[in-house]
Amino acid sequence: MPHLRPCCDDPCLESKGLRSREIRTSIGLLDFGCRHLRCVNCRKTQVPLVNFLKLDRYQKKTVELEQIVSEVITDQSYRRTSQHLKIIGNIEIPKSTAHDWIKATPCDAVAQQQEFEFAQILPDGTGYKKRPKAPGASNRGELKVMIGVDDKGDTFPMGVWSDKSWAEIGTAILDPEDAAKRGRPLADDLVVDGEPGMVEGLEHLADGVQRCHWHLARDLGYSMWKDEAPLRERKMKSKQLSQLIAIELPKGSVDEISDQDKAKLLERCDKVERELDKFIEDLDAKGYGVAANYVSNAKRHLFTYLGTWLELGIRCPRTTSLIERLMREIGRRLKKIAFGWSESGAAKMARMVIARILNPAGWREHWEGRKNLGGNAIIIFQGVEVIS
Helix, strand or coil, rough: CCCCCCCCCCEEEEEEEEEEEEEEEEEEEEEEEEEEEEEECCCECCHHHHHHCCCCCCCCCHHHHHHHHHHHHHHHCCHHHHHHHHHHCCCCCCCCHHHHCCCCCHHHHHHCCCCEEEEEEEEEEEEEEEEECCCCCCCCEHHHHHEECCCCCEEEEEEEECCHHHHHHHHCCCCHHHHHHHHCCCCCEEEEECCCCCCHHHHEEHHHEEEEEEHHHHHHHHHHHHHCCCCCHHHHHHHHHHHCCCCCCCCCCCCHHHHHHHHHHHHHHHHHHHHHHHHHHHHHHHCCCHHHHHHHHCCCCCCCHHHHHHHHHHCCCCCCHHHHHHHHHHHHHHHHHHCCCHHHHHHHHHHHHHHHCCCCCHHHHHHHHCCCCCCCCCCCCCCCCCCC
């Protein structure tokens, strides 16, 4: 008989009765009977119908239903997901059950990239309210995300970490000692927003570091606020800095640009750096020492994108906008919809959000592979007859 697994050299099966089994599906609760067979010689039991349907031993839901719940959960809370499924599909799933399913599902592995060879790496972080480990302990959690961008501009997830420092993350991806032995780093450029500790912990992963121009101009206002500068001057200096460092790359590839145009581009970069020095001196002269140090420390990483384009022909972004939209979606799910996360729960939910946004093809392949569709059953729709 098909769907009977060999149990011994001389199988002799006998019926051990019909047992009821329930499984949740996207169309409701399915209750069916399964006949159990036991071998007289080896005493092993098997269920042909379960083998035919390719169900696990203790499976209580279909993979299709798990996919539906996982996708809805990434957009709204467990409570609303339970209500939503009840309204649109009459699928009754308690929020506690949905929570257990999400804890056990392996779909977040789609957001874990195993090989790291990119043109740029973009890290970013966000805070969230976590469940305190002890009474009186802080409930602030830190979630850090990294994505990679290849030469074609496609983005890929690299990983998600909860309550880890950038130095710990950098070492986990590639130990600094191993990085020194490699012939090539993991990426050409590391594009950062200036978060403390980010460059120090991750700079060994790339050849160069590019500082985000948008964050530099915006955070200058905060540095000047520390220097007690008036609001009007803070806004004026931020706008002035933004206009000063804006050097757009020419359209087309670097091979299409003449040597004369390349020389003009480098000359303009030198001019901007000189004007930037005057800008820093002016801040210092007005007593804005914190702001002057802030711009001075960021200066050496402001125009890495120009060198990368001229040397390698690769366009490196001068802002972190590629990862900002992703972080907004993660922040919305972790901070606007729910709170009181565990560290593992926050990281898992972030990986699921990232997988759906950055790797939709991998997300679909994951679920199609788990559904294990073998074509064992074919349903043919014959039509509908209306009887008045």
